[in-house]
Amino acid sequence: MTPVRRGQWQTAADVLTQVARRPGITRAEVARTLRLSTGSATEVTARLRDVQLLTEAPAPSQGRGRPTTVLQAHPEGPVVLALDLRQSSWRSAVVALDGSLQDPQYKRHRSRRAQAVLNTLRRAVEQTREQYGDRLQLVSLAVPGSVRDNHLMQAPTLEWIELDLAQVTADVDVPLLAGNDATLSGVAEARTGAAAGAGTAVHLIVEVGIGGTLLIDGVPAQGASGAGGEYGHIPFGDRSRPCPCGARGCWDLEIDGRALARHLKQPTPDDPVAYAEEVLQRTDRAARSAITRVVTALGHGIAGLVNAHDPDVVTVGGLAIPLRAAAEDTFQEAYESGLMTFHRGSPPPVLAATHQLDGPLRGAAALALDQLTSEPAIAAWVAQR
Structure with a gap:
């Protein structure tokens, strides 16, 4: 050697x-x-x-x-296990140094209790370690909530709070890298997606609420404690309306299936994503009115972020894409009217994300590979051979 x-x-x-x-x-x-x-x-x-x-x-x-x-x-080289935790399901893939996703898995939660879900993920990590041995160098986890130092501080859509995510890898002595799913989706778009090559980009994803990140040269700006990018909790909404996060008037409450249900005077749906998809298929006046109100809130909010960050491009994923398509003129008017005057002559394009469902998984893999391709990681790998 x-x-x-x-x-x-x-x-x-x-x-x-x-x-x-x-x-x-x-x-x-x-x-x-x-x-x-x-x-x-x-x-x-x-x-x-x-x-x-x-x-x-x-x-x-x-x-x-x-x-x-x-x-x-190399077929015998180091790998990462990327995990993407969603509200009702989770996905995984083994990732090699060239970014290829191998052995993809998709499973729905049998229980949404936090400990039950984390136990399931821990078993997946253990099985991967058994298969790959010491080739498994890192586990990278995307979660729909605020993350600080591998601790989930708050996940309003899951109704989880203050969880130590490191327990997912505790039994196999493999480092964990945990991050917010929307932030990681943005990383994927900036590296190999619709924002590739942009110096400054804003990425947003609408599912249950809205999340995102500001990316500078492909690196997310995560804030002092790693919890940056919680755009859904900017008070762009009705200040009289409480959010599960503890704040009031959050943008989250204006742009997803919960907002559509409220405008249609229906109960809050158990699955806001599925509910929004159903409403988007409707053509009746009430549904069109509800969609228009949500799309207007989406366009206005994106304009606010453009005014704040001055990005080269904005990328959007999840429900933002079909919502915009359902009322394109409404979106464009709301977006442009919310921009400062000097932005209107050449507004940053708002582009559909490339990776879509794979975004959080690919972003988790990308940040993990940043670590595996560092000098210390190479040195550690060589010392093992």
């Missing part, structure tokens, strides 16, 4: 970062991006192959010309 010396870890980390963020990249493309000589790129990738971090495979044929290869994760 060829050793990777300390002075070479930075270049090795840079190469692995390119492989993680640009699936299917070639050695020549890595060399051009990192301004490496052909010889240096060959040497570094050979060393990474020796320590089971990278391999090369033939690129898809493109007709005549010299055949080339693409850089891929």
Whole structure:
């Protein structure tokens, strides 16, 4: 095995970062991006192959010309288990260094009690450790709530509060990286989705309430304690209306299935997402009026965030996409009328998210791979070989 010396870890980390963020990249493309000589790129990738971090495979044929290869994760290299916890279900995938999602799983909760759900996730982690052994280096968990230092501080849609998420990995001695699902969706969009290449982007996702994040060069601005991006709890709504989070007048209460039900004078639905999808299929006057009010609240709120953050682009996912499509003119008028005058001549585009349901999972994987492709992580992996 060829050793990777300390002075070479930075270049090795840079190469692995390119492989993680640009699936299917070639050695020549890595060399051009990192301004490496052909010889240096060959040497570094050979060393990474020796320590089971990278391999090369033939690129898809493109007709005549010299055949080339693409850089891929080594089949015996480190992996991440990405988990995405939702209100009624959870998803998982094993992620290799090239960002590929393997062995995807989808399961509904048998119970929504916090401890029952966390026990289920812990068993999934244990099973993955049994299958992959010490190749499993990190577990990355997306949750629909505010997270601080791997503690869930508050998840209003789940009615959970103050939970230590580290118990999910406690039995296998694998580090946990936990984050808000909307924030992680934004990471996915900024890295490989609709906001890729944007210096400053705002990402929003509507499911039960609305969450999101501000991204600078693909990195989420998470605030002093890691709980930034709780856009749904900005008081863009009716200040007389209490929110489950403890505040009043939250935007959350104006833009989802709960708001539609309120406008239609119906009880709060058990499943606000499914309820919203049903209302969006209706063509009666009452349903159209309710949709118009929700879409107006959505457009006005996005304008407020544009005024605050001045992004290059806004990406939206979840119910925001069909809601906007159901009343496009209403959305555009609300969005543009809420902008400061100097933004109106060239307002930031509001684009549909690329990854949709995969967003939180891919974002969780992306931040985990940032850690696995760091110099200390490479050094630790080499020490294990």
